[in-house]
Amino acid sequence: MPEPVTFLGRATALVGTHEASAIEMGARTLLKKRDRAAAEFPVMEEMRDRARAIRLHALSNLDRLLGHFADRAEEAGVNVHFAADAEEASATVARILEETGSRLVVKSKSMVSEEIELNEHLEASEIEVVETDLGEFIVQLAGDTPSHIIAPVLHMMRQDVGRLFEEKLGVAYTEDPTELNQIAREHLREKFLQADAGISGVNIAVAETGSVILVTNEGNGRLTTTAPRVHIALMGMERIVSRWEDAAVVLEVLARSATGQRLSVYTNVVTGPRREGEPDGPEQVHVVVIDNGRSEVLAGGTAEILACIRCGACLNACPVFRSVGGHAYGTVYSGPVGSVVTPGLHGMEPWWELPYASTLCGACEEVCPVRIQIPSMLLQLRAQAAEGGRLPGWLEKGMSRYTQTAVSPKKWARAKRWASLLSAPISSKGWIRHLPGPGRGWTDSRDLPRPAKESFTDWWRSNRGS
């Protein structure tokens, strides 16, 4: 049996590739923009505190807020559906599409739709789904998967996109971003006009009015939710706040943290279908509220991760993410947030390794607009993984032996002497170049200093001890 491909396997394959350098460059650009926007906003730190309080409040009142939201939304003419898991969510969408006779669907960016693998599900039922977010459009065209939660093609350079368009759309090669955008728009315009239904995500749902807010930078979200007859909005059940005031605070920190903008270019609010006398808008609006593991996360030790507003800043700040990109994580939500959320939503098996894909440097928490304590949750998940006996044998046995040595001063002294003696034949001028076994992980790329002949303890005894 071949070993299952793990984070480490995927990451190792990605290190040093063209894709990894595109990620490194793109993530650093986004991070710089975020840092500048945060520095220029005198109340950024207070806003982060407020956003955190708002989101935590929403999580501890989730049932009530969702009930409230559903009531208000239904009053405004929205059909609200609750889906317990991915399958039910996809089935709900499929059913709505069938009932409305929809064959062609345009879609704006929605991470939760990736999470429930909606496209795969719909394509099986012969419905054509067209991604209209430029990044998602490129991903779909390339048969790829998103590499970043807000910038799906962060792993591609514009030259890559130019070549893809040339090949798949039969247009002349260009690497000019405006021209590439134009090509995609022209291709998509027809689809918007013909589409029966539009599917979108939800950035924030506002309980007090039953509205859903979508933020985009391309305007495709607006078309998706207004041009077709039917609009289906998919939302993770945690994506809610009580009041408009709260939504405003979240929007302030979201745009700045995500792209360094003061506000995203389009902030689209949907409160019910087209009303009498309105010139446009869909005949039907459906909101599908998706649980898919969230209730369980909410009840556990990592509940706070559900306060996430999906800005992607923690990905950009993460040295691990920047070195390998989102594809290494093997799942929809990557980077620090993904390493907490994925084992929570989809179980420790096989995702227990993701919490280890971190140096625990804390850069994620430092930039998170809602100050989610990601490193401490990664530690908690590691403890769960270790308790479940998932660590490699060498590590667990080695640590056990180390522990027994460390708690016995006699053994500790003896171990230091042995380490120094045993390392003598394999070191030269005080450095070791090759270690056997798991130690190779170190010496494949780094020299290791030889353990000291005289430990500090020994020195103290001979020079300072009484």
Add this chain to the structure above:
Amino acid sequence: MQGPDIQLFVTCLVDTMAPEVGRASVNALEATGRTVGFPEGQSCCGQPAFNVGLWDMAREMAAHTLDVLDGTEGPIVVPSGSCAEMLIHHYPALFAETDRKEQASRVSERTVELTRYLTSQPEAPAASCDGCEVAYHYSCHGLRGLGLAETADQLLEGVDRVELEGDTECCGFGGLFSVEMPSVSTAIMDDKLDKVETSGATMLVGSDVSCLMHMEGGLRRRGSDIEVKHIAELLEPGDA
């Protein structure tokens, strides 16, 4: 008889791999006019086990460390931001629901990282290094966990420093991460070392032996002759 003013918790890495950093720490601490003690029986604070999730083992080592330190008096000074953070923040959490709770909070309250302790003293020693161009790396746990940045800057006031791009970014060490995920650890390190090399530094300085060992190992493998030192080593009286 009165005991020493300060207790040194030297850390397992300094004890076994870098005793010179321990000796330099003693000298720097004594330069403040205090007497230094070295509580017998100390070894590892348990951080490696804690960080990989083996919390029972971490608790065993932490309990041992608590027993070694709790009987002593005065500040417990640690020449590592990362191990200091373990004692300060993680011990109270590890023992929150045990009968060692009080002991853990006593030790936590007494613990202070070396550069913070030194800069809190009226007679803080100053670093010196003739002919060196120093790049300083702010290790993550000290920086983000304990808010250490100015302390090193203050100690290094008299030293020629070069600007190191990304000096607050992780070096890729991450404890056992460096061995468990060597490819990623090395990729992060390479980015860091590229920056160290282009900074024009002749010496890389930090306050955590662990990160320094990782970066020095990488620099040596590259054949670089940039020296690597713990900040305590620059504080020795007379730059001995």
